[in-house]
Amino acid sequence: MADRRGALVSAASDARVLFGAAVLLALIVAAAAAPLLAPHDPLEQDLLASFLPPAFQAGADPVFPLGTDSLGRDLLSRLIYGARVALTVALVAASLAALLGTALGLIAGYFGGWVDAVISRLVDVWMAFPPVLLSIVLVAIIGAGLHSVIIAIVIIDWTRFCRVVRAEVLVQREQDYVASAVTIGLGRWRILWHEILPNLLPLLLVLITLEMGIAIIVEAILSFVGLSVSSDQATWGGLIQEGRLYIHQAWWIMVLPMACIIVSVLGLNALGDGLRRTLDPVMRR
Amino acid sequence: MTVAPTLAVASLRLDLGHTPILRGVDIDVMPGEVHGLVGESGAGKTMVGKAVLGIAPAGARIRSGSMTFLREDLIAMPERRRRDLLGRQIALIPQDPMTGLNPVLRIDRQMTDPLRLHLGLDRPAAAAKALDLLHQVRIREPERVLRQYPHELSGGMRQRVLIAMAFSCRPQLIVADEPTTALDVTVQRQILRLIKELQETAGTAILFITHDLGVVSKICDRVSVIHSGRILESAGVADLFDFPQHDYTRALMRATPRYDRPGDLLQPVPADLTARLIAEAEALDA
Numbered sequence A: 001m002a003d004r005r006g007a008l009v010s011a012a013s014d015a016r017v018l019f020g021a022a023v024l025l026a027l028i029v030a031a032a033a034a035p036l037l038a039p040h041d042p043l044e045q046d047l048l049a050s051f052l053p054p055a056f057q058a059g060a061d062p063v064f065p066l067g068t069d070s071l072g073r074d075l076l077s078r079l080i081y082g083a084r085v086a087l088t089v090a091l092v093a094a095s096l097a098a099l100l101g102t103a104l105g106l107i108a109g110y111f112g113g114w115v116d117a118v119i120s121r122l123v124d125v126w127m128a129f130p131p132v133l134l135s136i137v138l139v140a141i142i143g144a145g146l147h148s149v150i151i152a153i154v155i156i157d158w159t160r161f162c163r164v165v166r167a168e169v170l171v172q173r174e175q176d177y178v179a180s181a182v183t184i185g186l187g188r189w190r191i192l193w194h195e196i197l198p199n200l201l202p203l204l205l206v207l208i209t210l211e212m213g214i215a216i217i218v219e220a221i222l223s224f225v226g227l228s229v230s231s232d233q234a235t236w237g238g239l240i241q242e243g244r245l246y247i248h249q250a251w252w253i254m255v256l257p258m259a260c261i262i263v264s265v266l267g268l269n270a271l272g273d274g275l276r277r278t279l280d281p282v283m284r285r
Numbered sequence B: 001m002t003v004a005p006t007l008a009v010a011s012l013r014l015d016l017g018h019t020p021i022l023r024g025v026d027i028d029v030m031p032g033e034v035h036g037l038v039g040e041s042g043a044g045k046t047m048v049g050k051a052v053l054g055i056a057p058a059g060a061r062i063r064s065g066s067m068t069f070l071r072e073d074l075i076a077m078p079e080r081r082r083r084d085l086l087g088r089q090i091a092l093i094p095q096d097p098m099t100g101l102n103p104v105l106r107i108d109r110q111m112t113d114p115l116r117l118h119l120g121l122d123r124p125a126a127a128a129k130a131l132d133l134l135h136q137v138r139i140r141e142p143e144r145v146l147r148q149y150p151h152e153l154s155g156g157m158r159q160r161v162l163i164a165m166a167f168s169c170r171p172q173l174i175v176a177d178e179p180t181t182a183l184d185v186t187v188q189r190q191i192l193r194l195i196k197e198l199q200e201t202a203g204t205a206i207l208f209i210t211h212d213l214g215v216v217s218k219i220c221d222r223v224s225v226i227h228s229g230r231i232l233e234s235a236g237v238a239d240l241f242d243f244p245q246h247d248y249t250r251a252l253m254r255a256t257p258r259y260d261r262p263g264d265l266l267q268p269v270p271a272d273l274t275a276r277l278i279a280e281a282e283a284l285d286a
């Protein structure tokens, strides 16, 4: 697969892709090795050590490198475990949204006619709802928890994949290689699955990366309003919510998780944009 | 005549939306014959080929006429039957070798799919057959080419692959839509020779679409001249060049460079002739 390999090599030399890949790698390592990396149990309280500042500030305790929260829990450990929740949601929700949206987009784009009309109207109506409000309402209805957050994101964001995939299938199906496949006698499903879908993979890679950034934000928002995982589990959104109450005493409780979210989302967006720029010329040639 | 034509198109009229594109096309391609369909760009040549293959764009509607393949009706043919014929009995050599192959699939996949589908070969047998086919179209290092992606091959190589694919199931009929137009002149000559050789060996009938009378003279047995979706004249290739019947055929000849008379001045098809032909064609639409 020399041209894609070539594209990946040039993608890797793009500074934004490098930054994004580094962030993604850091997230993966933090999430996978949380118990090894975290210096403390993220739930372990030490009321005598509450509101300790990060190590670089006066009055810090080196045992808690990024300080502690109101209950004396280690902030670094909570951030690392928070990465676990964020990445899980990002990966699972983005993949499932991609699966659902791509399936419907492929069908709408390739078969056209009333199937396309129905799916496209559905997408239009769906996208008319404000997404954050919709997700809050959804989770409020199906109940808080990690799986609810994932379901909410999938239900809301499949439309992103559906729209883009449908448009790309409309372009691809006019290509000569599709006419060739027809004149070889291949069936329609086979052409859609074996001929057209492989041409969409770079595009899907880009969309999934961008969607992971979105999923991290949505998860944080839902944690912030208390609709994500149970409140004693460490999440970035939950930390922000807690830190908001003590912002004048202990800025780090709110600012550090915000920084984690911002860097993660920036990184994933940079990765997605960089991949798009480098993979697109290969796709369109 | 007792021999049935391989392909018989009669009085075919086809609209795209509400625009008439074909206005009564008659073509008989006899077994083992290379039948040229020649005309300027926009004449409707590609649309004839697509109609025959059943891949006309959405919005195309056949208003009247008939198309048969070995006496079998191509227009009323069920989708399943058409899929079975395509690739096995009827094949296409597309115009543009750059886009006719799937950019993200290896050559071996693209060559073995139809072999497995139509000839029922298993994977190793299909791979062996693909290798053999690449030898036949004289591709160097065929083992390597099989593992490559289309963009790694030159235009001439890709066209050879597409030709190999078209002949792979020994079809009765091949529609070749300007198979050499996208290639440079020396490659063009080799490819024409290759097609002719394979065609003669296999006895395949070819509907050979081109805008170039020079190409017609090299490969075709019979020719039909098309303009504005109408066949103006149909003749054996020698007769056509020696005794062109239609004004337009003569004009087309004056517009084509001749290898035997390189000094001749080329004259474009006169505008008043084109205008007359369009008026005649549109008179048929009423």
Ligand SMILES: Nc1ncnc2c1ncn2[C@@H]1O[C@H](COP(=O)(O)OP(=O)(O)O)[C@@H](O)[C@H]1O
Residues within 6 Å of the ligand: B016, B021, B039, B040, B041, B042, B043, B044, B045, B046, B047, B048, B057
């Ligand atoms: N997909 C299409 N949409 C609209 N018009 C088309 C399409 N394909 C062909 N046509 C029109 O049909 C006519 C014949 O086209 P075509 O068969 O491609 O000509 P040729 O192959 O002889 O150059 C032209 O006037 C062209 O503009």
Ligand SMILES: [Mg+2]
Residues within 6 Å of the ligand: B045, B046, B047, B178
């Ligand atoms: Mg054409």
